[in-house]
Amino acid sequence: MVEYIVRRTLQMIVVFFIFLVSSYLLFNAIPGNAFSNLLLNPNLPPDAYQKVLETYGLDKPLFERVQLYVVNFFKGDFGYSYKYFPKTPIELIAERLPRTLMLFSVVNIVAFYTGFFIGKVLAWRRGSKSETWITITSVFSYTVFYPWFALMMLWFFGYKMGWFPIGKFLYPEKWYDAPFDSDVIFAMMIKFVLVVSLIQFAAYTVTRGIESLSSRRNIRFLSLIAIFIGSYFYWNTGEALSRKPYAADIAYHMILPVLVVTIVAFAGTALLTRTTMMEVLKEDYILTARAKGISQKRIRDRHAARTALLPVVTSFIFTIVTIIDGSVLTEQIFSWPGMGQLLLQAVLEEDIPVAMASFSFVGVFALLAHLIADISYSYLDPRIRVKSQG
Amino acid sequence: MSKDILIVDNLNMHYETLEGKVMAVNNVTFSVKEGESFGLVGESGCGKSSVAATLLQLQSDNAVISSGSIKLDNQELVGMTESDLRKVRWNDISIVFQGAMNAWNPVIKIGEQIREAIREHHPNNTKKENTDKISELFKIVGLDDSIMDRFPHELSGGMKQRAVIALALSCDPKIVIADEPTTALDVVIQDQILKEIKKVQELLGLSLIYISHDIAVIAEMTDNMAVMYAGSIVEKGPTASIFSNPKHAYTRLLLESTPSVVGEKKKLRALDGEPPSLINGLEGCAFSPRCPEPSDDCKSKKLDMSLIEIENGHWADQCCVNCG
Ligand SMILES: Nc1ncnc2c1ncn2[C@@H]1O[C@H](COP(=O)(O)OP(=O)(O)OP(=O)(O)O)[C@@H](O)[C@H]1O
Ligand code: SF4
Numbered sequence: 068m069v070e071y072i073v074r075r076t077l078q079m080i081v082v083f084f085i086f087l088v089s090s091y092l093l094f095n096a097i098p099g100n101a102f103s104n105l106l107l108n109p110n111l112p113p114d115a116y117q118k119v120l121e122t123y124g125l126d127k128p129l130f131e132r133v134q135l136y137v138v139n140f141f142k143g144d145f146g147y148s149y150k151y152f153p154k155t156p157i158e159l160i161a162e163r164l165p166r167t168l169m170l171f172s173v174v175n176i177v178a179f180y181t182g183f184f185i186g187k188v189l190a191w192r193r194g195s196k197s198e199t200w201i202t203i204t205s206v207f208s209y210t211v212f213y214p215w216f217a218l219m220m221l222w223f224f225g226y227k228m229g230w231f232p233i234g235k236f237l238y239p240e241k242w243y244d245a246p247f248d249s250d251v252i253f254a255m256m257i258k259f260v261l262v263v264s265l266i267q268f269a270a271y272t273v274t275r276g277i278e279s280l281s282s283r284r285n286i287r288f289l290s291l292i293a294i295f296i297g298s299y300f301y302w303n304t305g306e307a308l309s310r311k312p313y314a315a316d317i318a319y320h321m322i323l324p325v326l327v328v329t330i331v332a333f334a335g336t337a338l339l340t341r342t343t344m345m346e347v348l349k350e351d352y353i354l355t356a357r358a359k360g361i362s363q364k365r366i367r368d369r370h371a372a373r374t375a376l377l378p379v380v381t382s383f384i385f386t387i388v389t390i391i392d393g394s395v396l397t398e399q400i401f402s403w404p405g406m407g408q409l410l411l412q413a414v415l416e417e418d419i420p421v422a423m424a425s426f427s428f429v430g431v432f433a434l435l436a437h438l439i440a441d442i443s444y445s446y447l448d449p450r451i452r453v454k455s456q457g
Numbered sequence: 458m459s460k461d462i463l464i465v466d467n468l469n470m471h472y473e474t475l476e477g478k479v480m481a482v483n484n485v486t487f488s489v490k491e492g493e494s495f496g497l498v499g500e501s502g503c504g505k506s507s508v509a510a511t512l513l514q515l516q517s518d519n520a521v522i523s524s525g526s527i528k529l530d531n532q533e534l535v536g537m538t539e540s541d542l543r544k545v546r547w548n549d550i551s552i553v554f555q556g557a558m559n560a561w562n563p564v565i566k567i568g569e570q571i572r573e574a575i576r577e578h579h580p581n582n583t584k585k586e587n588t589d590k591i592s593e594l595f596k597i598v599g600l601d602d603s604i605m606d607r608f609p610h611e612l613s614g615g616m617k618q619r620a621v622i623a624l625a626l627s628c629d630p631k632i633v634i635a636d637e638p639t640t641a642l643d644v645v646i647q648d649q650i651l652k653e654i655k656k657v658q659e660l661l662g663l664s665l666i667y668i669s670h671d672i673a674v675i676a677e678m679t680d681n682m683a684v685m686y687a688g689s690i691v692e693k694g695p696t697a698s699i700f701s702n703p704k705h706a707y708t709r710l711l712l713e714s715t716p717s718v719v720g721e722k723k724k725l726r727a728l729d730g731e732p733p734s735l736i737n738g739l740e741g742c743a744f745s746p747r748c749p750e751p752s753d754d755c756k757s758k759k760l761d762m763s764l765i766e767i768e769n770g771h772w773a774d775q776c777c778v779n780c781g
């Protein structure tokens with residue numbers, strides 16, 4: 068297992084270098100040469116001029132420039148934003164990245180679980196009326212043109228019903244005299260979600276060793292209650308209490324994007340789960356499980372869904388890459404000032420340092436997500452796990 | 458004389474298909490005594506697995522039991538609710554399926570899959586009790602304890618099959634069905650597994666239903682047997698009696714087409730023709746088109762196909778006894 072992770076990580080690093088170099092070459096190939104354009108920009112202060120020249124080695128041959136770029140990347144040195152001078156791209160990204168991370172991890176997790184759960188139930192209820200209707204709905208949302216659909220939802224829920232905010236990422240009135248930055252709250256929320264899921268995971272892992280099914284269930288239930296009580300106290304004491312309204316504001320603004328992206332993204336997972344699970348249900352070991360007298364629910368979840376999960380995760384790994392273009396679209400539509408918007412604006416306004424830096428970071432982000440998904444896949448499929456040991 | 462543990466009485470089951478009803482089990486009647494090994498033999502497609510599935514009430518969704526009863530230790534299984542059946546399955550009656558190689562879920566450890574069955578029926582067992590139980594079973598079937606922590610793909614076919622036998626025994630069932638448990642294995646392993654089952658059966662005094670298309674295996678494995686043809690039992694009785702004195706033309710042909718297991722070498726005879734289609738049922742003797750020596754009666758008239766006792770416990774189709 069360890070060997071597998073190390074090997075995958077090494078592969079990722081190679082892929083990352085290729086990505087880095089080719090992204091440089093791409094920017095280099097922009098008509099009129101984006102890098103030299105930088106120097107021709109009249110808004111550029113003279114001291115920045117010299118700095119830009121040095122940072123990108125613009126007076127050197129291509130090969131050396133690429134080298135310099137890679138080295139600079141690891142130093143975290145991308146020069147300065149041309150639009151937000153004297154801010155550096157890194158500073159901009161540090162502000163934007165948590166927002167994107169938050170929105171997209173929530174969206175992806177929610178969409179994946181919804182899709183998987185619905186697909187599982189569809190396969191299990193095969194032939195029923197509800198199965199037919201939900202399948203048709205899923206096919207619709209799988210094939211719908213996403214930007215149109217998102218705008219329709221925004222129009223309906225935001226404008227027509229007035230349930231959700233439009234065109235803003237936060238309520239500025241609320242934040243105007245806030246004692247802290249929205250990013251602090253973001254970081255805090257991310258930490259909170261992370262800790263809660265880690266505790267959940269730990270509780271699940273520990274209870275796996277308990278033989279009696281009923282006490283296993285009880286303990287898991289208790290741990291859930293403990294988490295609820297714990298979170299209640301956390302948000303109602305000390306520092307967190309004063310931050311609660313702001314966190315709530317962010318959460319409120321997240322509902323609509325999460326809902327819309329989930330509706331669009333769950334369907335692929337649901338349909339694939341349905342198909343693979345229907346295949347799995349024909350397997351002999353399902354019949355054996357039934358013969359053993361095991362409950363229907365346990366057969367569905369433990370035997371059928373668990374095995375059907377494998378191809379679903381594989382396809383999910385491949386779709387992670389679409390987070391990049393997805394984030395650009397979604398953030399634009401829902402006015403979510405994250406990495407996607409940063410990237411889009413930077414490209415449109417030819418703020419090359421920021422564009423390159425955010426492009427590289429989104430790349431790192433996608434590669435990392437890929438790696439994590441890959442590793443969890445190998446954890447799910449013992450056949451891969453063992454092969455890598457031998 | 459030990460008591461009957463399983464009594465199947467006049468069982469009729471068919472599959473609803475688009476082409477019509479597939480009459481897979483017709484008027485099947487037999488019983489299995491405590492501690493005996495009972496054989497069910499017949500060529501492919503004659504309905505052996507269908508009988509096995511109905512015994513556990515695990516027949517596929519399109520199957521309909523139109524009449525008959527299955528009594529397991531005085532408990533009627535036909536018409537039992539699903540939740541009651543769940544308690545009976547594996548605890549009272551377990552099965553080694555035909556494709557036993559695929560009986561293991563690929564992503565769960567072998568030990569856990571056995572443990573799961575025990576846990577279901579003995580929810581209060583401690584972890585140690587279950588581990589000990591599995592370890593004891595593994596000893597019986599000749600497996601090492603380390604197999605418990607293996608995944609199915611790490612085992613050879615023979616090991617998987619041994620583990621399946623251990624699985625079938627895990628809840629001390631009153632009766633075990635083995636549906637062609639050796640089909641997917643090579644000949645040498647097949648032989649080992651057969652010996653293993655035989656040994657286990659004798660060691661534990663197990664009631665066993667052994668299903669096979671190979672009458673030679675049935676001879677080796679069973680005390681009593683039934684011969685199935687086209688969904689019906691055409692002859693049944695003590696294995697020795699049927700081998701020495703086969704009454705039905707089909708049984709005779711089966712014996713003659715198998716390399717001799719008992720007694721002198723005979724010339725082999727081929728069993729020509731196809732088994733009949735079971736769709737929408739059959740009139741009269743289903744074997745008549747392939748029968749080497751049908752009498753005139755057999756072909757024309759509607760015959761009484763019920764079984765008749767020829768000698769102590771040995772039954773055969775009435776008409777076949779009369780005309781043969
Ligand atoms: N679910 C089903 N739907 C329709 N027909 C079926 C179904 N299952 C089995 N049959 C048919 O019922 C008949 C009996 O099948 P069964 O599997 O019981 O035979 P078998 O004696 O076990 O054969 P084999 O030696 O090949 O395992 C066959 O003609 C088969 O095609
Ligand atoms: S009843 Fe007649 S046709 Fe049928 S098997 Fe016996 S002898 Fe042959």
Ligand SMILES: [Mg+2]
Nearest residue numbers: 505506507555
């Ligand atoms: Mg069969």
